[in-house]
Amino acid sequence: MAKSVEINVHHITRLEGHGNIKVRTKDGVIEECQLDIVESPRFFEAMIEGRSWKEVRHITTRICGICAVGHGLTSVQATENAFGIKYSKQTDLLKRLICHGEQIQSHVLHTYFLAAPDFVNAPSVVPLVQTHPDVVMRALRLKKFGNAIADVICGRKVHPIGMGPGEFTYTPTPNELRDLRKKFDEYEPDITATVDLFASLSFPKFDRQTEYVSLKDDKEYPWLYGQVFSSDAGAVEKNDYKKIVHEKVVDHSTAKHASNKRSSYMVGALARLNNNFNLLRPEAKAAAGKLGVSAPCHNPFMITAAQVIETAHCFYDARDVVDQLLAIGPKPEDPLTITPKASRGVGVTEVPRGILFHDYTYDKDGLITEGNLVIPTNQNLANIEDDMRALVPQIIDQPKDKITLMLEMLVRAYDPCISCAVHLLNVEFI
């Protein structure tokens, strides 16, 4: 049926930052189909110029409140690579642990608080406090648990403090780690219940194959290490990321778009999962079985399911890391002597919403002369729009509020973090 419909969602709710959905079809033909990004400009790349290597990690964590740990880890990795800083096994384990803590915290926030209400026709998690108190309390427990990991290592989750290039300025005590270890036993049933809950929901059916970009490592499900991998183009070293990541400016978005072989590509939990499914832990593979997810999965609504699977993966992997830390007996380490030099360093990690790049050029005194930051949400924007263009014709005969809800659910599934994405630009819309 040829139908004309116009949808304008101003400031989509339950996501981080300011975005608008605009769709207009006439006689069944799409005339406009956009995700407008109207976030204010941040200009971090300009602001870090002239700043010291000692400060840059503190400044760049402020790009995002939700993935501040990920920005911190990526920033210190860039500086480590620039100055050739090596670090200890203990530091490696602490990095892995805090990284997992953030994935758990962020994935729980998104799956339970931002995405789940749509599945029960609720405007937010607030009414669920009355109707599903056990679910809400479980979500709060797990989110707090993810935050608690960061608290133990870096003092706090939002804008972590004790993380420096090659070292942590604070070492958790064995008692702190033992207390944390006990919480894994306490919360394990919550992880199982989370998987069961999301396995019971019916995710919208929609398939569109795209290019999937993430880190890839032959030994482990990748978070901090490995190569930059595209499902279309294969792997490149971290320093050569620009062979895959091609950023461009579009008129209707304050955040840059990115593409590689196709008009768009996807990053995030589903891209990671598609590129690294066999490296998931057994507990996470079991969760994938319950959720009916196997790789490759081309349904973007299943990003939420992929986050649930990763939550299980990170939970059990973090538990192993705590055991390893307890086995080596964590001790405060002597501060590193770091000598800056004129150099370039690229940091690439997987943060909750996808692959993140920090690329710094330093002068001989360790002051930044040029910085390039490529954010997961930017990389997903073009892909979201391509999904919208493919989805709209399939649902155009449904009532307008249903179409709107489906489009909002689609955008929300990507868990966009628009403050992050708009570290650059702003457009005024009339």
Place this chain on the structure above:
Amino acid sequence: MSKPKIAVFSLTSCEGCSLQILNCEDELPDILNHVEIVNFREAVSNRSDDYLIAFVDGAVSTPSDVEEIKEIRSHAAILVAIGACACTGGLNVMKNFKGLDYCLKRVYGDKANVFKTIDAQPIDAVVKVDLKIHGCPMPKSEFLEVVRAVLVGRKPRIPNYPVCVECKQRGNVCLWLKKKTCLGVVARAGCEAICPSYLSGCVACRGLIDEPNDNACKEIMAEFGLTMEQILKEFQLYNGFYPVAKESK
């Protein structure tokens, strides 16, 4: 009696301070027993212009931020600025020192003139602010203190003494003795000196105390070998909107 209606808004920020509200996991159910959230884009889909208290994070840095904060002010009986961006302009003010033209050109090249931005400024440079919860991010404890105080109609307890006091209470060794730059001597406490406790110098993200001896602070910094340019850069991180980051007295 109906519950007081509250709203949460974000201007130019990382939304980390809004997230700090959601991070009050233990207290959230209880807070929801006492207030009704009518606007909180990051967390809920409800929207309304009918609210008593507005919590706003973020600096004012675009023409639309100016319009939005004026609109919020017109509805809210009590406007609470949350976090460094809202209270002092925060890190955003660093761009002012680079110059707007440079920033736009740096990130946007030949399309620079398409985009609009203004100097970043704290909310109270545009509208009256009733309360400030400083910090990057705001401490959860102070958010809870302000919520309690506002609900019972008393003045919240917000420290007006320097971070050094809290640092001493924690028994920390002074970071200056470890050759690390620290603004704790003039910075507003209330963070439990968390950064110095993790061996990271205070950057005064909670602004300065009401009558700071910033000249003495700068003299100490100079004694430790910092140039005036380096000293001002320290203050420009979070207090760039104020004379302390601009003048060498």
